[in-house]
Amino acid sequence: MPTATDLEDNLRELTRKTGGNLITSTDIASSLDAISKTEDSLYMLSFVPANPKKIGKIKVVVAHGKFDVLYDDNQRIDYVADYLKKKELESPSVMLKKMSFADKKLSVELTQFKMQAGSGKSCGQLSVRVQVVSSSGQSVFDRSRNLEALQDPVSLSLGFDFLLPGKYDVIVEAQDLLSGKSYTDFLQPEIR
Numbered sequence: 001m002p003t004a005t006d007l008e009d010n011l012r013e014l015t016r017k018t019g020g021n022l023i024t025s026t027d028i029a030s031s032l033d034a035i036s037k038t039e040d041s042l043y044m045l046s047f048v049p050a051n052p053k054k055i056g057k058i059k060v061v062v063a064h065g066k067f068d069v070l071y072d073d074n075q076r077i078d079y080v081a082d083y084l085k086k087k088e089l090e091s092p093s094v095m096l097k098k099m100s101f102a103d104k105k106l107s108v109e110l111t112q113f114k115m116q117a118g119s120g121k122s123c124g125q126l127s128v129r130v131q132v133v134s135s136s137g138q139s140v141f142d143r144s145r146n147l148e149a150l151q152d153p154v155s156l157s158l159g160f161d162f163l164l165p166g167k168y169d170v171i172v173e174a175q176d177l178l179s180g181k182s183y184t185d186f187l188q189p190e191i192r
Contacts, residue, residue, distance in 0.1 A: 094126065094176040094183050097153060101170055101189040104160045106130065111153035114178040124149035125177035130158060135167040146177070163191050 008024060015022040023031045060069050098109040113124040126149055132141035140163070147154070167190045175182040 093181045094174050094179070096172060096174060096183055096185045099172060099185055099187060101187050104163055104191065105157055106160065106170060106172075106187075107155065107157045108172055108174075109153045109155045110149070110174050113149060113152060113174075113176040115149075115152060116178050121150065124152065124154075126154070127175040127177055128156065129171075129173045129175075131169075131171040131173075132160065132163070133169045133171070135169075140168070165191050167191075 012022050021034075023034055062069060094113040095111050096108055097111045098107070100107050108128075110126060110128070113126060115122045115124050126147045127144060128147060129144040130141065131139065133139050141160070147156075167188065169186055169188055171184065171186045173182060173184040
């Protein structure tokens with residue numbers, strides 16, 4: 001589930017930057033035990049039920065009266081969504097927006113990659129790998145190339161006049177070298 005993974009990655013980053021500790025576990029008792037052994041000024045406890053359609057309540061009780069318990073009642077949902085949008089703008093995920101294979105020609109449009117200012121211009125740094133595998137499993141093409149993208153989106157096309165009639169798997173992997181994020185897509189054209 002990409003959203004859950006993104007949320008967890010962002011929570012890990014926030015925790016690291018603030019010197020905190022992120023505990024993700026299905027064992028609530030051991031998580032609460034770990035929290036109780038650590039003295040801090042603020043604790044945030046969140047819970048996701050196994051069945052998201054079943055909404056319930058959790059009551060948190062503290063042993064000492066010197067602690068205040070504040071309930072959020074899902075007020076953080078908008079805050080987390082805004083935070084994820086901001087992080088996505090700071091470090092977008094490269095995407096293959098359009099990909100087609102016609103007349104033995106592969107066309108790809110790459111978008112949403114990170115642009116960085118440098119040497120008086122803004123550009124992206126991409127690595128693109130194209131693989132073509134025959135229906136018998138034989139690799140007939142496998143090449144990678146690093147590109148400097150001066151605009152978003154950027155379009156690429158490659159001719160494959162050497163392909164014989166048959167079915168092929170065409171795999172394109174794009175990696176944004178500035179953000180480290182990657183995206184893979186494939187087509188299964190038939191050459192006649």
